[in-house]
Amino acid sequence: MSENTENQQDGRIIQINIEEQMKTAYIDYSMSVIVGRALPDVRDGLKPVHRRVLFGMNELGNNSNKPYKKSARIVGEVMGKFHPHGDASIYDTIVRMAQPWSLRYMLVDGQGNFGSVDGDMPAAMRYTEIRLQRMAEAMLEDIDKETVDFTLNFDDTLEEPTVLPTRIPNLLINGASGIAVGMATNIMPHNLTEVVDGAIAYIDNRDITIEELIKHVKAPDFPTGGIIYGYEGVKQGFETGRGRVVVRGKINVETSKAGRERLVIYELPYQINKAALHQKIAQLADDKIIEGISEARDESDRDGMRLVIDLKREAIANVVINQLYKYSELQTSYGINNVALVKGRPRVLNLKEMLSEFVEFRHEVVVRRTRFDLRKAEEKAHILQGYLIALDHLDEVIALIRASRTPEEAKDGLMSRFELSEIQSKAILELRLQRLTGMERDKIKEEYDEVMKLIAYLKEVLSDEGLRFKIIKEELEDVKKRFGDERKTEIQYLASEMRMEDIIAEEDVVITISHLGYIKRTSAYDYRQQKRGGRGALGGKTREEDYIEHLFVASTHHTMLFFTEKGRCYWLKVYEIPEGEKSGKGRAIQNLINLPTDDKIRAIIDIKDLGDKDFISSHYIVLCTANGTIKKTLLEEFSRPRQNGVNAITVNEGDQLLEAKLTNGNSEIMMAIKSGRAIRFPENTVRDTGRGAIGVRGIEVDNDKDEVVGMICVNKEDETRTVLVVSEKGFGKRTEIEEYRITNRGGKGVKTINITEKTGNLIAILDVTEKDDLMITCKSGITIRMAVADIREAGRATQGVRLIRLDDTDEIAAVARLDEQEEEKLDNEGMEGDGSEQPLDNSSENPGTATAEASEDGTPAE
Known part of the structure; x- marks a missing residue:
C-alpha cells in the first residue's frame, strides 16, 4: 500500500510506502520516549527532566547553603536552556522532588505550599521557593571534573550532562516509575543505609549471591512507612527484577474514656490519598460492608497523621481491621518492574545487577576524576617548578625582564635563557612582587612538595584497582554517615514464608492418628507413666x-x-500437625495432606x-x-x-x-x-x-x-x-x-x-x-x-x-514404644505413676475399661 505525496515546489511526486513510513516514525517516537523521557538511567536513577532540573539549579548556584530562589525562575532556566517542554511538566517534577511523601530522600528543599498527602494541589510556581537538598549536591559533586560526558542541548548552544556523577545510589533509594512505549518501569524506593551496605558487600565480594545481598538490602522502604505484608513477592523482585509487594497501613487500637474502642490509622501505604481513603471508609460503613464502624474522622495535624475510626460497642477491633485491609486501599499491592536504561538500552535488572551497575559507574567516575585531578596537579607542579627556577635566579630574571622592551620579548628571553615552557614563562611574568619575599618563597617550595606528593598518590590510584574501590567504599560510608537513617517500613512475614523452626520451641510431642484418619499432637508430658x-x-x-x-x-x-x-x-512437618488436648478428637488428616x-x-x-x-x-x-x-x-x-x-x-x-x-x-x-x-x-x-x-x-x-x-x-x-x-x-x-x-x-x-x-x-x-x-x-x-x-x-x-x-x-488397637531418651524427658517432669489405678477422664463417654490383673507365669499355655 502506498500514498502519493506532491511536492509543492517543483511538482515532483514522491512515492512512499505508508507502512514503512509509519513503522519508522513510530519507532523513532518510541525510542525517543524510552530513552529521552520515561525510563531512568541505571547509573544516577534519574530521567532527563530530573537531571536537567538539578543541573540547572546547580548552574544557577541554587545550593543548600544559599538563599531560596523562586520556583518560576528555575522552571524558566531549565525550560529555556535544557528542557524544551511545557512549564507544568518541569514544575511537577520539582514539586515531587520536594514532597516528603513522594520521595524517600528528597532532592529539592521547598519553601511554601507543595501540596499534601490528601491530594491538595501545590501553590503556583510564582509563590513557592526552592533550593537544592544536600543529598542532591552529593549527586552533582565532581561534575566539573570531567567525570561524565556532556552533550549539546536542544539548540546546540549549551552543554548538559548525559548523567550525574552521583555518590548516591539514587535508582534504588528513590525508585522510579514511568510508562514508555511498549514497556514500563516501577522501581520501589529503598533505605539508603541498607543499599550502601549492599553496595559495600558487593565490592567486597563480586560473586555475592542475591540471597546474601538480601541480608543487607532487606526490602523496599517507603517514605510513608507502612508494613510490607508478605516477603515472597519482594524476594522474587530482588531475584528477577519482577515481583509484587503488598503494603498495609499501620493501625493502633485505642480505648476512649467512655470505654469504647477506636482505630487510629497513623501511616498509609505508599502513594495513597488520605482524603480519598477517609471517604472510602465512610462509604464502606454507610453501605454496611463494614458494620462495626460508627464514625470516621480525620484528626491529622502538624504533629502527624491521625485518621480515627470509632467502633460500635459490639464490634471486634481485629475483625474491622481485617475488613479495612480487605475492602479499602489500606492494603495495596505494587508491581515491581525494575526496568532502567543500561548503556542506552532498556533492561530488566535484579538487585545485584542494579548494585553492580552503580558500583561500576562510581569506579568510572573515580578514574575520570583522578585523571582530571592528576592533569591539574601536573599543570600546577609545572608552574611551581617554573617559579622555583625563577626564584633560584631571581636577580638574573629581574634584569632580563627590565631589559626587555615588550612582555613577548621578556617571555621569549625567559624561555631561551632558563629552558622554561611558554606556560611557565607567562606565569613568571604574572607573578606578584609580594611572592618574591623569603616567606613566600618557602611557601612555594612547600606547595610544590605537596603537589608532587598528590601526583604520586593520584598515579598510585590510577595504577591500583584495589585502592580505587577502597576510595569508593570510603565515599559510600561517608554518604551513609551523612544521609543514612532507620527503616520507615516494617516487614511482616507470612506464616508460610517464615522458617518456623526458628520460632517454634523444639519439644517432644505424642502424635495420635485414629482409625478413621483424625490426627493431633499432644505434649508428651500429658501422658502419665503407669x-x-x-x-x-x-x-x-x-x-x-x-x-x-x-x-x-x-x-x-x-x-x-x-x-x-x-x-x-x-x-508433613510435626509442628504443622494441629495441637489438641489428650482427650480431643483431632483433625481429619485429609485437611493437612x-x-x-x-x-x-x-x-x-x-x-x-x-x-x-x-x-x-x-x-x-x-x-x-x-x-x-x-x-x-x-x-x-x-x-x-x-x-x-x-x-x-x-x-x-x-x-x-x-x-x-x-x-x-x-x-x-x-x-x-x-x-x-x-x-x-x-x-x-x-x-x-x-x-x-x-x-x-x-x-x-x-x-x-x-x-x-x-x-x-x-x-x-x-x-x-x-x-x-x-x-x-x-x-x-x-x-x-x-x-x-x-x-x-x-x-x-x-x-x-x-x-x-x-x-x-x-x-x-x-x-x-x-x-x-x-x-x-x-x-x-x-x-x-x-x-x-x-x-x-x-x-x-x-x-x-x-x-x-x-x-x-x-x-x-495399637502398641507404640517410647525410647530411652524420650523416657528421660517425660520422667524428668515428675510424671511417674504410683502404681495405683487412674480414673478415666470421661468414663461416661467411653464405656471401655482396662483393669489390673496379677502377673501370670510365662509357661506354655495348655
Missing part, C-alpha cells in the same frame, strides 16, 4: 466406631513421612533433617505389605517433598502396605503374622530398588486366613534389644532375638507366641529395651503407659503375661 496392669487413662475422644490406631513420639522440628496402605508417601478418601495412613517415619545429604544417602526405607512382600529403597528417593505425595511401592490388588522402617543397611529384619509365626533374615538379602518397584517375598502367608501384623528392623550390633509381641486380648511377652534363628527370606518362619482363644491373634511385634516404655491403645480409646522392664521375658512358644485387662468387647 505400672503394668494399671487401668489406663483416656487417650483420645473418638466416635463410637473410631479408635486410636497410631501413636508415637516425635520432635516438633522433625519431618514425618506418612506411608499409606496403597503405597503412597506424604510429608492431599490424601484420597479411599486411602489411609499405615506407617509413619520420623526424620530429623531431610537436607542432611550424608544421612539420606546412607539410610533406607524398608516397606512390608500384609501379604508378606518386602522392599528396600534409599531414603534419598524420599528427600524431595511433593504436595501430592509420591509412589513408595507398587501394591498388588488385594494387598496393602502395612509397615515402613528406617534402617542403615546393616539390620536384621523380622516379620510376624497374626497366626503367631515370625521370620528373621539379614537386610542385605533384600536389594534396594526404586520407588515404583513391587518388592520381593519376605514371609510365606496363607492369604485366605493369615496376614502380616508387623515388621521390626534390629541392628546386628545392638544386643540390648528384645522382641516384644502383643496379642489382641492384652497378652504379651519379651523374647531374646537369638531365639529366632536366621532363615532364608521368604520362608514360613517359627512360632513367636502361642495363640489361643484366650490370647487372641497376634496384633503387634516391637523391638524394645528394658529402659523403654510402652503406649498401649485400645479400640475403645483407652491408653495405658507402662515400663517394658515390668514385662518378663519368656520363650518363643509361650503365651506371655496379661498386660492389660480388657472388657469382652474391647481389643488392643
